[in-house]
Amino acid sequence: MRHLMSPLDFSVEELDQLLDLANDIERNPEKYAHACDGKILATLFYEPSTRTRLSFESAMMHLGGKVLGFSSANSSSAAKGESVGDTIRTVSCFADIAAIRHPKEGAPLVASMVSSIPVVNAGDGGHQHPTQTLTDLLTIRSLKGRLDNFTIGLCGDLKFGRTVHSLIEALVRYPGVRFVLISPEELRVPDYIREDVLKASGHEFEEVIRLEDAIPDLDVLYMTRVQKERFFNEEDYVRMKDFYILDKEKMGLASPDMLVLHPLPRVNEISTEVDSDPRAVYFKQVQYGRYVREALILTLLEVKVC
């Protein structure tokens, strides 16, 4: 039985197969419409979510399966002090696969260690968000045609942004990817990402503060929200929250082929005037998120569709 805790849980070859499967689901949805008949997905969300939870649920429904779960810690026995381990043991009696989001780093991993069903990390604190990374990889590969030899700018809250950490870990496995890390001094990537992932991989990377300076060289710009819920005080958040605002003027400095991705939710970091620009693909990215979660559910449940 396999779980998904980090994008590294799949080899590059396995990831390629998963993304191929997601593209096939996109092209031939009817082929997969009953692939998970009789199966149940549990979504255990101890933190707010719109896209991740609903796209998991939509993915299972598009495969013919059913879903159950909770969308806040308050509405589960966590409020009575139950551990994630006991919760997943219970849910293992009711469902075939579970997606868990939790504010504590490592909570989904702890759950996976005692679970008798596959567990997917749907975001653990400021640590990792592997299914967002699958979404990002599928979006880039489908729209750019490759996952190697390109320059990506990651902009915003690189310290607390778990989607950024997972995406960097995944992309250093592809040759010729160049990273431009765009953040204020206080929100730079954690040391383990800089030292153990970026430096250790030998990939070219630079850290800059001004988006205007970096944008002309980028093939992909990955914008992120300042992670309000991970700040220790409101004052620091207020000072940081509007540090970057991508608008029409800045888009004018970018290449005509640059893609703008964002895991969403957006707050102020992308002006709505950018939404109509064909390079803004963050809502397409949401759609890819559903296809790739369908592919993931099939893979972890070992369902083969011929």
Ligand code: NCD
């Ligand atoms: C992200 C997350 O939860 O980390 N959202 C998502 O799942 N698409 C990004 C964010 O909340 O900023």
